[in-house]
Amino acid sequence: METSDLDGLRILTGNANPELARAIADQLCVPLTATEVGRFSDGEIWVSIADSVRGADVFVVQPTCPPTSETIMELLIILDALKRASARRITAVVPYYGYARQEKKVKPREPITAKLVADVMTMAGASRVLTMDLHTLSIQGFFNIPVDNLPGGPILARDMEARGLGRDDTVVVSPDVGGVGTAKALADRLSAGLAIIAKRRPGINQVEVLEVIGDLEGKRAILIDDIIDTGSSLVSAAEAVAARGAREVYAYATHPVFSGDAVDRLQKSLIREVVVTDTIPLPKKKRRPKIRTLTVAPVLGEAIRRVHAHLSVSTLFDQYWKEDKK
Numbered sequence: 001m002e003t004s005d006l007d008g009l010r011i012l013t014g015n016a017n018p019e020l021a022r023a024i025a026d027q028l029c030v031p032l033t034a035t036e037v038g039r040f041s042d043g044e045i046w047v048s049i050a051d052s053v054r055g056a057d058v059f060v061v062q063p064t065c066p067p068t069s070e071t072i073m074e075l076l077i078i079l080d081a082l083k084r085a086s087a088r089r090i091t092a093v094v095p096y097y098g099y100a101r102q103e104k105k106v107k108p109r110e111p112i113t114a115k116l117v118a119d120v121m122t123m124a125g126a127s128r129v130l131t132m133d134l135h136t137l138s139i140q141g142f143f144n145i146p147v148d149n150l151p152g153g154p155i156l157a158r159d160m161e162a163r164g165l166g167r168d169d170t171v172v173v174s175p176d177v178g179g180v181g182t183a184k185a186l187a188d189r190l191s192a193g194l195a196i197i198a199k200r201r202p203g204i205n206q207v208e209v210l211e212v213i214g215d216l217e218g219k220r221a222i223l224i225d226d227i228i229d230t231g232s233s234l235v236s237a238a239e240a241v242a243a244r245g246a247r248e249v250y251a252y253a254t255h256p257v258f259s260g261d262a263v264d265r266l267q268k269s270l271i272r273e274v275v276v277t278d279t280i281p282l283p284k285k286k287r288r289p290k291i292r293t294l295t296v297a298p299v300l301g302e303a304i305r306r307v308h309a310h311l312s313v314s315t316l317f318d319q320y321w322k323e324d325k326k
């Protein structure tokens with residue numbers, strides 16, 4: 001890559017996932033723009049950007065993961081600082097979009113917080129958004145600025161193939177009806193079978209498996225989900241497919257929210273391995289032998305390079321799928 005191609009490109013980060021931001025910057029051979037994001041004694045956030053960004057094409061890497069209110073507020077304040085410092089274009093790189101699961105009113109008098117977050121990000125100064133595996137595609141429409149939603153599927157699929165998981169004795173399982181599209185694409189790619197779990201949530205963060213559709217007898221099951229939060233969906237799904245005769249169960253997901261005792265729940269479960277990505281950092285205290293992390297830095301780095309160069313981002317996905325199919 002010619003360094004002149006990257007003229008005027010700046011990468012900044014808040015405190016949400018600085019390791020990922022550094023990995024993206026390394027990938028592009030661009031230094032991170034020194035940015036301090038601290039707290040006053042009353043907890044208010046202050047931001048100081050060391051270098052000029054006047055006229056620059058700036059990318060702020062900040063997943064809005066837990067502590068969600070803090071990471072969102074940091075992002076908004078960084079965007080505001082960049083806007084007031086005359087950055088030419090500001091892309092919010094939000095590998096994990098927090099509040100995405102509050103994207104519609106299910107009951108009267110509920111908020112649509114995913115839309116509220118989109119509004120405040122735009123108001124604070126974002127000119128575009130680069131994200132990955134949005135929980136629901138319709139969130140793109142909550143923004144009146146361009147949104148590039150990168151698929152995590154190729155990264156996960158490549159790992160499954162490298163480990164020899166995708167053979168004809170394999171069934172890809174969607175742990176809920178909403179994930180069927182992703183599971184079907186993966187099953188096609190792996191030449192595997194497809195199974196679907198119908199679940200319901202009797203209360204907040206609770207899961208009840210209603211039905212398993214598909215043949216699992218003697219098969220290897222690969223559960224695929226976008227988010228692991230409490231881990232309840234995947235652990236219940238694993239038990240359900242094992243009860244239907246699956247001989248071993250693996251789980252793949254893009255975003256490891258891992259709230260509460262999720263990591264211990266997964267470690268104790270019958271799932272053999274849980275593979276996630278680094279859209280959200282995994283602190284040492286949450287690491288467990290069964291949990292393995294793949295990096296999304298090369299894909300995000302290449303997408304940033306393309307956005308900066310006004311090149312197609314969607315052909316990047318084609319390229320990934322084509323390369324993987326060779």
Ligand code: R5P
Pocket residue numbers: 101175176178179205207225226227228229230231232233234
């Ligand atoms: C829900 O629709 C999502 O796709 C995930 O299945 C869900 O967020 C996982 O949550 P938990 O790990 O708490 O069951």
